């Protein structure tokens with residue numbers, strides 16, 4: 001740290017992204033990317049748009065707002081486009097939270113939430129998950145604080161039914177409730193339909209997982225018009241060209257190919273259930289997941305050791321050091337072939353370990 005770094009960041013511990021190795025070619029099951037390539041329309045859109053990169057992008061990101069609005073039956077001014085959904089999350093923390101408007105979230109959830117809170121100097125409360133790693137929605141009802149919940153949650157993959165999400169929103173009318181739906185397309189129920197009913201709801205989604213565009217960085221929020229206006233005030237005060245030209249073109253093309261992506265999600269959900277069963281047959285405890293990953297613990301080998309052995313065998317999964325979950329690993333669902341290789345390798349590791 002230089003001697004010039006502001007002491008407002010004294011307690012800030014930056015978010016640590018999953019490994020993106022540049023040396024060895026791994027089977028990457030560690031950052032919840034899609035194993036499927038973008039559709040051909042997206043690739044064509046990128047090529048075409050590359051020739052126009054001397055021009056700034058559209059600060060209104062109108063094509064994306066229109067496409068999302070069409071997809072969910074909302075109005076384009078109920079959509080805020082962003083550079084990945086991480087940016088929307090940060091905008092929402094900036095816009096609606098401060099010393100007098102704290103935020104709460106589950107103790108085991110997306111690791112960026114406490115970082116955004118620290119970064120913006122916002123007091124936060126971490127509410128413990130239940131023994132079985134589920135969220136007790138009653139812990140959030142009438143909470144009187146802003147709330148962010150990932151649904152499905154990460155890294156557990158477990159989802160709350162929509163009626164419980166609605167209870168949380170309804171019972172906190174004077175606070176913002178952010179539902180982070182990064183993984184919703186793999187089997188959970190979306191709260192997008194509720195934005196017409198509740199002016200305190202922000203639903204956040206991303207093109208990174210179900211739409212195979214993690215590298216393009218495209219996310220968005222859906223909320224009532226007034227909330228979107230506030231988020232746009234923050235956006236235009238920080239980075240008005242936050243979504244680049246190629247990403248706008250690719251995102252619009254991806255929405256026009258929605259069937260392709262939804263069919264990929266179905267395949268991933270099927271492969272997830274296949275992998276879950278196979279892991280259970282090898283004496284793993286596997287949480288019920290509605291996401292494109294599994295959270296699993298072997299009863300025969302520690303989480304860290306399994307992660308290390310898999311890495312030696314060319315397979316990356318995600319291990320977290322946090323005490324309560326250190327025996328678990330998060331395994332992204334790849335193609336069926338990748339998961340067969342993963343399962344075979346786990347089997348060999350377990351045999352060698354006995």
Ligand code: PMP
Pocket residue numbers: 083084085086087110150153154180182205206207208214217218219
């Ligand atoms: N929310 C959750 C729960 C996530 O796991 C992620 C991915 N790391 C994000 C949001 C952010 O994704 P992106 O910025 O790629 O849209």
